Amino acid sequence: MKQYKVGVIGGTGMVGQRFVTLMENHPWFQLTAIAASGRSAGKTYEEAAGKRWQLDIPMPDEAKNIIVLNAGTDLKKMADQVDFVFCAVDMDKEQVRALEDEMAKYECPVVSNNSANRFTPDIPMVVPEINPEHIGVIEFQKKRLGTKRGFIAVKSNCSLQSYVPALHPLRSFGLDKVLVSTYQAISGAGKTFQTWPEMLDNVIPYIGGEEEKSEKEPLKLWGKMDGGQIVTAQSPSITAQCIRVPVANGHMASVFASFEKTPSKDEILDIWQNYKGRAQELNLPSAPKQFLHYFTEDNRPQTRLDRDLEGGMAISIGRLRPDTQYDYKFVCLSHNTLRGAAGGAVLLAELLCAEGYMD
Numbered sequence: 143m144k145q146y147k148v149g150v151i152g153g154t155g156m157v158g159q160r161f162v163t164l165m166e167n168h169p170w171f172q173l174t175a176i177a178a179s180g181r182s183a184g185k186t187y188e189e190a191a192g193k194r195w196q197l198d199i200p201m202p203d204e205a206k207n208i209i210v211l212n213a214g215t216d217l218k219k220m221a222d223q224v225d226f227v228f229c230a231v232d233m234d235k236e237q238v239r240a241l242e243d244e245m246a247k248y249e250c251p252v253v254s255n256n257s258a259n260r261f262t263p264d265i266p267m268v269v270p271e272i273n274p275e276h277i278g279v280i281e282f283q284k285k286r287l288g289t290k291r292g293f294i295a296v297k298s299n300c301s302l303q304s305y306v307p308a309l310h311p312l313r314s315f316g317l318d319k320v321l322v323s324t325y326q327a328i329s330g331a332g333k334t335f336q337t338w339p340e341m342l343d344n345v346i347p348y349i350g351g352e353e354e355k356s357e358k359e360p361l362k363l364w365g366k367m368d369g370g371q372i373v374t375a376q377s378p379s380i381t382a383q384c385i386r387v388p389v390a391n392g393h394m395a396s397v398f399a400s401f402e403k404t405p406s407k408d409e410i411l412d413i414w415q416n417y418k419g420r421a422q423e424l425n426l427p428s429a430p431k432q433f434l435h436y437f438t439e440d441n442r443p444q445t446r447l448d449r450d451l452e453g454g455m456a457i458s459i460g461r462l463r464p465d466t467q468y469d470y471k472f473v474c475l476s477h478n479t480l481r482g483a484a485g486g487a488v489l490l491a492e493l494l495c496a497e498g499y500m501d
């Protein structure tokens with residue numbers, strides 16, 4: 143496989159740090175450039191991010207001496223050095239759209255973790271195991287942008303990465319109604335227990351904007367390409383409640399679902415066990431071998447035990463049983479900064495490379 147030079151915009155932040163570590167030893171991607179705000183620009187990556195390194199694994203040596211570029215003024219310089227960029231910045235949505243557009247117009251593809259472009263109709267929002275065909279809309283986006291090679295592709299919010307994968311292969315039974323409560327880790331807010339000690343021994347029943355994303359974004363993932371854009375699906379109806387819990391990493395979801403034609407429990411277990419997506423068919427480097435893992439033990443999945451399954455890229459499911467008000471209930475778990483953020487974006491970039499969009 144061809145080697146790709148990769149940049150990370152927002153590389154000093156929590157998601158950015160994950161991108162930087164995921165580039166270490168990646169078989170196709172080589173970390174070449176990092177950009178962040180003016181506060182970090184001009185420093186080595188070690189100077190800019192060393193004191194606020196938030197991961198358990200150490201900073202890769204290959205990143206330490208990279209001079210951080212200014213995402214405000216150096217984008218053209220960055221575009222000239224790389225084949226594509228990952229983007230995970232903490233800026234307002236208008237600024238993010240302007241930044242991502244500018245980079246795409248420099249003919250540099252952008253794989254984004256930000257929410258700003260998730261509902262731009264000709265920008266695909268992709269989970270490679272769910273809607274890989276949506277990348278076809280990129281040809282129409284390039285016409286709008288006037289680019290030959292530059293485009294933007296995004297990944298969806300971390301909250302839904304646990305339950306949408308479990309529900310997806312069950313849609314053939316007429317998935318009708320979904321109720322979900324998520325129990326979300328503090329790293330989803332870019333925090334650790336050191337930087338957010340108020341979360342110790344505490345639960346906060348509100349995460350700004352998260353419930354809307356959890357209800358709306360699955361419908362774009364399940365949408366259809368039509369007339370050069372993605373038209374969102376009309377069903378299922380989803381209601382969500384999102385809660386912050388004192389966990390470092392790993393978003394859990396408690397799910398209730400009803401169907402037009404109710405499957406048996408064995409049918410559901412069989413479908414989960416055998417489900418493979420495009421990422422598995424293409425054998426992408428970051429793809430979990432078994433996308434959906436079902437645990438038969440009543441006390442699994444557990445956040446600490448199971449969030450790192452298959453490099454934090456697999457989805458864990460458990461406690462499937464009939465419900466008195468919905469057809470079934472079950473729980474799901476995924477790693478929010480791996481599958482839910484940087485890892486999911488790396489997998490999307492691998493899909494785009496394998497399908498020829500990065501050449």
Ligand SMILES: NC(=O)c1ccc[n+]([C@@H]2O[C@H](COP(=O)([O-])OP(=O)(O)OC[C@H]3O[C@@H](n4cnc5c(N)ncnc54)[C@H](OP(=O)(O)O)[C@@H]3O)[C@@H](O)[C@H]2O)c1
Pocket residue numbers: 151152153154155156157158177178179180181182183213214230231232233255256257299300329330331332333478479482483
């Ligand atoms: N954490 C998660 O699990 C998660 C999951 C899904 C999506 N996200 C999304 O990913 C994005 C990044 O999240 P995060 O948790 O990594 O945030 P973070 O730790 O606060 O990092 C923010 C990054 O943005 C850069 N930045 C801030 N203002 C900037 C500016 N004006 N110009 C250029 N760069 C600027 C920062 O650079 P400096 O270091 O120089 O300030 C830093 O690199 C957010 O949009 C977030 O919603 C996060």
